[in-house]
Amino acid sequence: MLDKKFIYLFYCLLSFFKTTIHYIHTVYYVQTYISIYKINPYSFWIAECLFLIWNSLNDPLFAWLSDRYTSSIDNRLNNLTLCGPLLCLSSLLFWYPLVGINSSLLSLQLLLSLCLYDTFLTMIDLNYNSLLIDISLYKREILSSASVIGSALGSLTLFSSYLVWDSSNLRLFRIFVTILTILIMYGFLIVTQSMKQILYCDHAKSNQENISKGHIPTLWQFIWGISRHRNYLVFSLVNLIQVFHCHFNSNSIPLILNIFIPSSSSSLLSSILLGISFLLPHLSNIYFVYLCKSQSTYYVILGLFYVKLFFTLYLFIQGNNYTWLICLFLVSNRIFTEGICKLFDLIITDLIDEDQFMHQRISPLPALVFGTMTFLSKPGQTLAPIISSHLFYSIDKAQKGLFNKIVMIPIVCSLCQIILWNKFTLRGYRLTSIRSMLKHSNEQINI
Numbered sequence: 001m002l003d004k005k006f007i008y009l010f011y012c013l014l015s016f017f018k019t020t021i022h023y024i025h026t027v028y029y030v031q032t033y034i035s036i037y038k039i040n041p042y043s044f045w046i047a048e049c050l051f052l053i054w055n056s057l058n059d060p061l062f063a064w065l066s067d068r069y070t071s072s073i074d075n076r077l078n079n080l081t082l083c084g085p086l087l088c089l090s091s092l093l094f095w096y097p098l099v100g101i102n103s104s105l106l107s108l109q110l111l112l113s114l115c116l117y118d119t120f121l122t123m124i125d126l127n128y129n130s131l132l133i134d135i136s137l138y139k140r141e142i143l144s145s146a147s148v149i150g151s152a153l154g155s156l157t158l159f160s161s162y163l164v165w166d167s168s169n170l171r172l173f174r175i176f177v178t179i180l181t182i183l184i185m186y187g188f189l190i191v192t193q194s195m196k197q198i199l200y201c202d203h204a205k206s207n208q209e210n211i212s213k214g215h216i217p218t219l220w221q222f223i224w225g226i227s228r229h230r231n232y233l234v235f236s237l238v239n240l241i242q243v244f245h246c247h248f249n250s251n252s253i254p255l256i257l258n259i260f261i262p263s264s265s266s267s268l269l270s271s272i273l274l275g276i277s278f279l280l281p282h283l284s285n286i287y288f289v290y291l292c293k294s295q296s297t298y299y300v301i302l303g304l305f306y307v308k309l310f311f312t313l314y315l316f317i318q319g320n321n322y323t324w325l326i327c328l329f330l331v332s333n334r335i336f337t338e339g340i341c342k343l344f345d346l347i348i349t350d351l352i353d354e355d356q357f358m359h360q361r362i363s364p365l366p367a368l369v370f371g372t373m374t375f376l377s378k379p380g381q382t383l384a385p386i387i388s389s390h391l392f393y394s395i396d397k398a399q400k401g402l403f404n405k406i407v408m409i410p411i412v413c414s415l416c417q418i419i420l421w422n423k424f425t426l427r428g429y430r431l432t433s434i435r436s437m438l439k440h441s442n443e444q445i446n447i
Contacts, residue, residue, distance in 0.1 A: 017154070023157070024177060028173075034389055063372060064222070066130065067367040076130055093117070125370070133352060144345060155278035159275035231354060234421075235347060235424060242377075242417065251389075252406065253334075257330075301343055
């Protein structure tokens, strides 16, 4: 039997595997289809809009099935064992066109690739995030920190991926991605099986017995319940804006680097900036998670909203005359947006507690809450590549016009989020009281 302390390492590694695959997908697939495969812009937008339908529906559906039929820790790890390698295989479809370049069928391949990829990613996200709640032996903050460290390590692959990236010849990039994908496939299998050995114990079994006694609502009953959950609705709007901003940053970074640092001699600088912009948010998040313990997650997120707003306003006033300032903007904007996204997982765990308290559930429904939250944020994920692709097609326009568009997005997002976030009341005394009552209730159930 492995030492239980290894659970933090394995949770970190799962985050590393998922982040590595997803960051490469997010950063390069839009540019690949638009500037290399030369897909028609209208075909691209139609494929993204059709994908939005499946992308939105699968989250609450899979979440309900997960909590209703596979809510045990053992089953969640089985899902990760299956879906991890399938996610890796589906990601390769983006880099190997099955039809000729400029073919009208490219949009069908894009649609198929997106749907397959998102199906497995959704299953991984739901089961991975639910483990944060299900593994009651371990503290959420420590597991969250382990997840952040894994994401930081996963972002390091972007350094090397950008060095082998060549829009005129994808051969080296495809070799790099294929080898990396095979290694991660085996990693998923080894880590999930090791976690099963650790978590298959009397404590886990007793927890599952308690869960099985709880009433699992139908999907429509749950949706009706959260429609009256005020904090849930406020947070879902804030999260929608944040998901859009995070994905817009990821999709548009190669574009911004190509426009404002266009010379071939700057490829190393662009590689470093790309890697740092994905690495630093996770390193800074280790501090943000620590800060949340003393200052509360709510106020840390509110502070990040204000910092993001004021720094972007400063950049807007300075204009696009300073390359170093644009580079600093790229890195800092990623720190603020990704930092907030990672902290949102802690807010969702609080919403899960509030949902359990409001509806007097014997056990929480983590997958359903995560799934419906993702469902409500998916339009932002789809709008991001559409808008960033519009910037690609506007590449012949003046730098100043593109600069203004890029800068205005974080300004508008920050203003909307600050207004909404002040209406979120799950903080302070209310949050402390809910946690205390749930803890007392769980102690009575265990007795």
